[in-house]
Amino acid sequence: MNDLFVYTLRLGDDALISAQRTAEWIAAAPQLEEDVALGNIGLDQLGQARSLLQYAGSLDGRTEDDLAYFRDEREFLNAQLCELPNGDFGFAMARLLYFATYQHLLYDELRSSADETLAGVAGKAVKEVAYHVDHAMQWVLRLGDGTEESHRRMQAGLDALWPYTAELFESDPLVQRLPVAVDPSTLHDAWLERVLAVIDESTCERPSSSYQHTGGRLGRHTEHMGYLLAELQHVARSHPGATW
Template structure:
């Protein structure tokens, strides 16, 4: 697989799988207003996924649908952070804080990068994810500094997801070789500053786990990924080429 294709799939798969999980919240959020908010966020993520997968497909002659619906688990290059099951609402907001803060830093770099298409997608998406960061921040602050139960749940979610955060910043040969790529290791310090500032303000403790998962970028996923893909792909695979 060529470097640019693989890099674009990483970004596109992150957005696609995040959109699938965020979308699962629709009609299940704590209030109607939050359903709409999460619906908007999921559609932002899906829009980013479509642009990125269209671009990836243009590099090797596949359509966005072929990439989304007809690849198997090991061919997806998304972060494991994106595929974990939703858990409770605190978990969703902790994940959105971690992921959107990362995406924001990444897209902000990428929009001044040398690849025009990636820069274009990033330039549009950076405003979207800035709002996602804000939305997650508002909830992390309120749940962390809310009731005893909301604090407990927020703390548990921040802890549970922390071991999936280092994967976002793992550098490898591909990002070092590919000049248009952003080496994500350069984003980690700023990400840590921003996220810990929110956690501190929320009155939660900083997560302490040092163990870190990895593998998503090389197609190794958690046990949950297969179930996610089954739901994402089964209609397209049951009725190949169907349109409406």
Template sequence: MAGLFGYTLALADDALISAQRMSWWISRAPQLEEDVALANIGLDQLGQARLLLAYAGEVEAAGRGEDDLAYLRDEREFRNVCLVEREQTDFGVTMARLLIFSAWQCELYAALSRSADATLAGVAGKAVKEVAYHLDHASRWVVRLGDGTDVSHQRMQAGLDAEWPWAAELFDDAFLDTGLVDSGVAALPSSLRDAVDAGVSAVIDEATLTRPDVATHYSAGRDGRHTEQLGFLLAEMQHLARSHPGATW
């Protein structure tokens, strides 16, 4: 069961791994403005991850800072949901995932901005304004592509179908020490589901897309059991720090 350290780490890892995937798009997006947009979104997520990782390190009180936690853990020690770690080389998939993920982050950070934990409340109070912008960006693309040409509609639907089964893990309470919820520190994951669902469904409707009717994938990223793709992501992300231990700018 995750206490304050594990909970903070899980939220940090979601943001960190999502940021790393987002950065893949730099120089590869369909247009220059989108390169800039996805880079900015990734930068916001990275900023949130850094604040959360630094706090997790403080809570753990074992001398690990944000860099140690980001660069010197192996995949089984990462606590992010599997939704954010998988390769995303299709723009429709990326927008579907960003829609789901940012809708969830909006609800999460809005709830956490009232957390009894002052640091979590501070991080969330800042982040909630940033992720509202991400959600707006994803929503616009999903609508434009969904309600676009036959091809864009079909590819956007395929993206949604691919990401939807991985969303369930965001709302799974099992990893969390419920004492954290009772004390007003954490937001109960399942309590965010209805609001996220309503927000995402409204965008899907406007985009003339169909809410996927697909079975949920079993995923246990919160317990450190990941898809094989996380290892490759970490190999790239951690390479420099591991090859040159202690190096600084």
């Protein structure tokens, strides 16, 4: 498989799997307004996924649907952070803060990629993701600096997801030799600064972890990924080629 295909798939799978988890909040968020907000965010992520998977597919003779619905777990290249089950609302906002801040830095760099398609997708997405960061930040601040219970849950979410953040910034030979790619390791310092500033202001403690999960970029996933894909793919696989 060529490098550009694999790289595009990594970005597209992050967006697709995040969209699936975000969409699970619709009709389950704490209030109607948040249902709509998360619906908008999930659809932004899905839009990014579609553009990226269409592009990846065009390099490989497949469609976006082939890539979304007819790949098996080991062929998905998203970071494990994206696939973890939703947990409570504090957990969800911690993930959105970590992930959207990463995406924002990434797309901001990718805008000037020599690959016009990737640059175009990034240019559109960077504005969407700036809003996702803001939304997550507003909630982390309010929950962290809210009641005793909301503080406890916000801290628990930040702590539980911290060991899944290093994977976002892993460098490997592929991103180093592919000139149109952004090496994610170059984004880590800026990410850390931005995320820790929010955590400090929220009155939560800075999380730390000696262990960091890895493997998503190689197709190795958590036990939750299979269940997620079953839900995502089962209609398309039960009725292959169906249209409406």
